[in-house]
Amino acid sequence: xxxxxxxxxxxxxNINEHKNVWVYIExxxxxxxxxxxxxxxxxxxxxxxxxxxxxxxxxGSGLGSLINEPGxxxxxxxxxxxxxxxxxxxxxxxxxxxxxxxxxYKPEAFLVAGTMRGRELAPYIANNLRTxxxxxxxxxxxxxxxxxxxxxxxxxxxxxxxxIRTLKRRPVMGSVRPNVFPLPAKDENxxxxxxxxxxxxxxxxxxxxxxxxxxKGSEEMPIEKAEILVSGGRGIGSRDGFEMLKKxxxxxxxxxxxxxxxxxxxxIQHERQVGQTGKTVRPNLYIxxxxxxxxxxxxxxxxxxxxxxxxxxxxxxxxxxxDYGIVGDYKQxxxxxxxxxxxxxxxxx
Amino acid sequence: xxxxxxxxxKYVPNTNTVNVDPNTGTLVREGVPSVVNPHDxxxxxxxxxxxxxxxxxxxxMIMAPPNAMKGIEFLLGMGVDDGMLLTDRAYGGADxxxxxxxxxxxxxxxxxxxxxxxxxETLDSSTxxxxxxxxxxxxxxxxxxxxxxxxxxGSLIVKRQLExxxxxxxxxxxxxxxxxxxxxYPRPVTLENxxxxxxKKPVKVLTNNDLKLNILCTGLRGSPxxxxxxxxxxxxPRKKEIIQGKSPQESAAWLVSKxxxxxxxx
Numbered sequence: 001x002x003x004x005x006x007x008x009x010x011x012x013x014n015i016n017e018h019k020n021v022w023v024y025i026e027x028x029x030x031x032x033x034x035x036x037x038x039x040x041x042x043x044x045x046x047x048x049x050x051x052x053x054x055x056x057x058x059x060g061s062g063l064g065s066l067i068n069e070p071g072x073x074x075x076x077x078x079x080x081x082x083x084x085x086x087x088x089x090x091x092x093x094x095x096x097x098x099x100x101x102x103x104x105y106k107p108e109a110f111l112v113a114g115t116m117r118g119r120e121l122a123p124y125i126a127n128n129l130r131t132x133x134x135x136x137x138x139x140x141x142x143x144x145x146x147x148x149x150x151x152x153x154x155x156x157x158x159x160x161x162x163x164i165r166t167l168k169r170r171p172v173m174g175s176v177r178p179n180v181f182p183l184p185a186k187d188e189n190x191x192x193x194x195x196x197x198x199x200x201x202x203x204x205x206x207x208x209x210x211x212x213x214x215x216k217g218s219e220e221m222p223i224e225k226a227e228i229l230v231s232g233g234r235g236i237g238s239r240d241g242f243e244m245l246k247k248x249x250x251x252x253x254x255x256x257x258x259x260x261x262x263x264x265x266x267x268i269q270h271e272r273q274v275g276q277t278g279k280t281v282r283p284n285l286y287i288x289x290x291x292x293x294x295x296x297x298x299x300x301x302x303x304x305x306x307x308x309x310x311x312x313x314x315x316x317x318x319x320x321x322x323d324y325g326i327v328g329d330y331k332q333x334x335x336x337x338x339x340x341x342x343x344x345x346x347x348x349x
Numbered sequence: 350x351x352x353x354x355x356x357x358x359k360y361v362p363n364t365n366t367v368n369v370d371p372n373t374g375t376l377v378r379e380g381v382p383s384v385v386n387p388h389d390x391x392x393x394x395x396x397x398x399x400x401x402x403x404x405x406x407x408x409x410m411i412m413a414p415p416n417a418m419k420g421i422e423f424l425l426g427m428g429v430d431d432g433m434l435l436t437d438r439a440y441g442g443a444d445x446x447x448x449x450x451x452x453x454x455x456x457x458x459x460x461x462x463x464x465x466x467x468x469x470e471t472l473d474s475s476t477x478x479x480x481x482x483x484x485x486x487x488x489x490x491x492x493x494x495x496x497x498x499x500x501x502x503g504s505l506i507v508k509r510q511l512e513x514x515x516x517x518x519x520x521x522x523x524x525x526x527x528x529x530x531x532x533x534y535p536r537p538v539t540l541e542n543x544x545x546x547x548x549k550k551p552v553k554v555l556t557n558n559d560l561k562l563n564i565l566c567t568g569l570r571g572s573p574x575x576x577x578x579x580x581x582x583x584x585x586p587r588k589k590e591i592i593q594g595k596s597p598q599e600s601a602a603w604l605v606s607k608x609x610x611x612x613x614x615x
Contacts, residue, residue, distance in 0.1 A: 007566035091481070092490050116511045120493040123445065123478040127485035132444055132573030135476035150577065160579045169573040206490030206521040210506070213515050228613075252614065263531065270531055271512065277475055285613050302585050306613060308604065314593055321584070324607050325591035326600045336601035344605070344614065 006168055010130040015108075018170035020077075021047040021149075022107040024098060025058045025070055026118060032066060034183060035113035037073050039176050041184030042140060043111055044074035046149060049142040053077055055107065056192065059097050059199075061087035071192030073184050079105070079195045083202075089117065090205035095124035097199045102129055104197075107171045109149045111140075114175035122175045131169040136177050136276075154276060154299055179224050179280045179303070221255040223272050228254025228285045229304075231274055233297075234261035235290025235311065235330065242267055244334050245289055251341050254283070259291050275300040289330045293318025310334070351405030352500070354396050355456055356429060357467040357479060358389035360413050360420035385420045388468030390427075390535035392528040395498070396466045397428050397536065403500050406430040408459070412440055412451045421552055426538030431551035439557050442569030449482030451567055454560055456487065464505065465525040469494060480527040491525040492518055496532040 023043045026033040040056065047054040056070030059081040067080050079101065086097060102110055102125065112122040114136060126133035139152035141163070151164045151174045166172045223229060230249040232242055242256060249256045258268040260275055274281055276296040282303035289310045291297060298321045301307055309322035312329050319325045326333055363384045385393075396407050409424040411417050412435040421432035435455050443451070456462060465484075470477040477493070484491035497508040505520045510529055520526075557564065565571060592603050608614045 007563065007571050009563065009566055091492065092484070095481070095485070116494060119477050120481060120491075123476075123481035124485050124491075126478075127446060127449065127482040130446070130573070132446055133476075133478060134574060135474075135478060154582060161582050162579050163577045164574050165577040166573050167575060203488070206524065207492065208519040210517040210519055211515075212517075215510070215513050215515055277470075277472075285608070299582075306608075306611065307587060308608075314591075319589065319591055321587055323588040323590065324604055325589070326604060327591065327593040328595075328597055328600050332597035333600055336597045337604065340601055340605045341614065 007130070010169075013131075013169050015168070015170055018106045018108040020053045020055050020105070020107045020109075021050070022055045022057055022102070022105075022110040022171065023070075023075070024110070024112045024118070024121075025056050026113055026115060027058065027060055027063070027066065028115075030066075032069055033113060033115060035115050035118070035176075035178035037069075038178065038181045038183050039111055039113050040070060040073040040075055042176070042181040043109075044184065046109065046140050046142060047076070050108065050147045050149060052108065055079055055105075057098065057101060059083070059086050059094065059101075060089075061085075067194055068191070072186050072188055072190050074190075075192045077193045077195060079197050081197050081199055083199060085202050086199075088209050090207050090209070091117075091120050091124060092207065093202055093205045095121055095128065096203055099125045099128035100199050101197060102171060110171040110173045112173075112175045114177045118175055122173065126173045129169075129171070129173075131171060131173055132164075132166045133173040133175070134164045135175050137164075137174045138177065138180050140174075177280050179282055182282075223255060223257045223274065223281055224279055226255045226257075226281075227283050228252045228287075229257045229274070229281060229283045230254060230287045230289060231257040231259065231291060232262050232267070232289045233259040233291030234265070235292070236262065236267065237290075239267040241290075241331075244331075244338070248287070248334055248338050248341070251338060251345065252285075254285070257281070259294075259297050288318050288322070289334065291318055292316045293321055352399055352403050352463045353405055353459075353461050354400065354407045355459065355462050355465045356389070356393055356396050356407055356409045356424070357452060357465060357483065358392070358409060358411055358420065358424065359386040359468075359471045359473075360384070360411060360417040361386045361471055361473040363472075383416070383420070385423050386468055386471045386473075387535075388470055388472065388528075388530045390468070391530055391533040392466050392468040393424055393427055393429060394533040394535040395495075395528045398533075399464075399498060405463070408433055410452065410455060411435065412443070412448055412455075414441075415554075418552065418554075422543075422546065423538060425546035425551070426543045427536055428539075428542050431549075432553070434552060434554045435556075435560070436554060437557040437560075437567075439562075439564040440568045442572065443567065444572035444574045445476055445478035445482055446573055447567055447569075447571035449479050449486060450571060451560065451562065452479070453483050453486030454562055455555060456483070458555075458560070463522045463524075465489075465523070467525075467527050469527050469530040477527070480525055484525045487523075487525075489523050489525055490520050491527075492520060493527045494529040495526040496529050498526065 056075035286304040
């Protein structure tokens with residue numbers, strides 16, 4: 001095991017030269033992506049524990065005053081590159097540029113928000129640096145003795161957590177699921193040291209963006225923003241069955257979601273999937289309707305404040321992960337809930 | 350003319366049949382059959398549609414223990430042209446970097462390739478790393494989450510989907526794309542394709558005697574990351590107040606009063 005990660009074809013790494021915790025700041029539609037800010041909060045804790053600085057890394061064109069924001073969320077330093085070649089996000093050019101910066105500054109950790117772009121970008125950077133990468137991490141631990149940063153992720157099955165060490169290479173790299181960590185408080189007066197950097201050679205992306213359009217019809221509330229989620233699983237039985245859940249959700253000011261099964265059956269869109277292969281959500285109230293409660297699903301609702309389960313199988317594992325459970329047929333229970341809540345909202349009839 | 354396509358896939362335990370021991374919370378893995386990663390089947394369908402439109406051939410490639418041959422056979426049954434199994438003890442215990450290295454080196458041995466296609470992620474570990482890593486080794490352009498592709502004067506035009514954006518790109522070949530999960534519905538295996546494969550025997554098995562890679566760069570030794578330990582995930586403490594055997598009206602009223610008490614419904 002001691003030989004792990006020592007391929008002689010890789011540029012050698014001296015672990016002791018690597019310092020500071022880096023967070024890549026993703027910019028989307030002229031704003032910093034919330035997932036990157038959430039990550040700054042967690043990375044701040046890690047930087048404190050390893051006694052080093054938290055560095056936010058931003059690249060692009062026309063960054064303007066955005067470079068001041070990471071400081072307000074806890075960064076000690078902002079390293080940014082302003083370059084017209086980086087105006088459009090291309091996986092390959094962004095990956096090359098960020099890998100070049102990391103090669104120059106030698107961070108000990110490099111964290112990327114696991115948005116769809118982040119998940120596309122991070123493994124490319126890691127590979128160019130010939131370092132390891134851990135996807136979807138949910139915890140970051142620091143060994144008190146060695147100050148080594150250890151990334152923790154749920155592997156196959158979701159009940160067990162894998163602690164992943166990067167033995168001989170740096171930076172320790174990971175992508176972090178959006179919404180696993182809360183948004184840190186913003187301090188408008190807090191300032192980071194701002195450092196402008198350049199990238200010299202940048203390979204042609206080999207890609208040309210032809211068109212970019214917003215997905216229409218997503219006027220429905222995104223599940224990660226909802227305070228109340230009504231979520232359906234295999235037991236819903238049909239796409240029509242979701243209408244009832246939508247109605248209940250709407251009445252409560254929330255929105256609907258579903259399990260992997262509901263997506264596989266084509267009843268709901270993947271973007272509404274909760275769980276290990278879907279999204280992590282942190283609502284006040286999560287109502288799991290006809291969801292059996294596979295580990296992979298329950299994983300996505302760990303951060304929910306209250307969980308309600310409605311299922312006609314009293315042995316469904318979801319009841320183990322619920323605050324309140326109703327054993328019964330959702331087709332009978334949900335209409336009653338709709339009636340009661342409607343009366344409460346709109347006065348007794 | 351035509352596209353030479355490499356389809357990268359993984360052979361994974363079928364999580365749909367895996368059960369969790371309710372007492373220990375551990376997985377019951379015994380006797381769990383393996384399947385071709387379902388998201389790679391979406392990618393296979395995507396590849397087959399491209400081949401039907403433009404001609405060419407598809408090589409299914411995997412680095413895995415020998416039993417993954419069954420996965421290649423399944424893809425041949427779907428209509429893939431040939432297969433390559435990269436298997437060697439020295440490749441065992443690899444993380445995604447060491448896996449992608451072997452795949453990239455094997456791709457380099459091919460006479461010619463235009464397009465590498467793989468699924469968005471795997472069912473068992475869902476890292477979505479391999480695509481970008483293979484692209485990094487080969488220094489070729491790559492795009493994730495592709496839903497459609499067509500050829501235009503030797504370049505590939507693709508559409509891809511992010512959380513709230515649809516983008517189209519023109520990509521110089523050779524390139525790598527990953528296919529958005531659920532964007533394609535894999536066709537069934539046919540007897541005709543299976544028979545064809547039995548006659549042609551189109552699968553190559555390569556070991557490290559063939560690839561001749563430095564074994565310090567493969568498998569466990571070539572992996573920067575190691576799993577230091579695993580632990581049970583702590584369960585979130587929940588109240589577990591359950592109502593059973595009551596009418597829907599009573600049950601609903603009970604729940605609404607509980608939620609009211611907590612101020613959740615206000």
